[in-house]
């Protein structure tokens with residue numbers, strides 16, 4: 001299937017960070033606020049999961065959440081996942097199925113790391129999944145401007161300018 005067919009088939013909708021998503025799982029039970037770290041405000045479901053599709057003409061902008069996020073590769077082409085740790089260390093990882101080239105089908109972005117993603121091959125897409133525990137909540141979601149993030153990490157201003165929605 002083409003990207004637009006997958007988007008329609010699974011009813012994906014636009015995500016504020018860029019790309020398309022649909023929540024596929026949200027555990028019924030909740031972790032209570034008092035059992036979560038101080039960064040969380042309110043209760044959270046134990047776990048949530050989404051489909052996530054990114055096309056090569058767009059990117060997923062740098063953002064961070066309070067949870068580790070487990071990425072899974074399904075189909076399409078290589079996704080380059082860029083990260084900036086809270087200490088300001090930049091790294092990237094290639095998510096895909098060309099294992100002999102060092103791509104991996106599963107990767108966990110640590111909590112509180114800013115991360116962004118792009119599809120390397122022109123006119124292509126990458127269809128992945130993301131699982132987080134405690135479950136996803138937009139109260140944990142930080143999507144900074146280019147200016148704010150490059151002020152925090154001036155060393156990485158170039159990649160931040162490329163992968164933020166300004």
Ligand code: GUN
Nearest residue numbers: 023050069130131132136
């Ligand atoms: N649900 C809505 N947005 C997101 C997201 O960015 N990541 C995860 N894991 N779940 C979401």
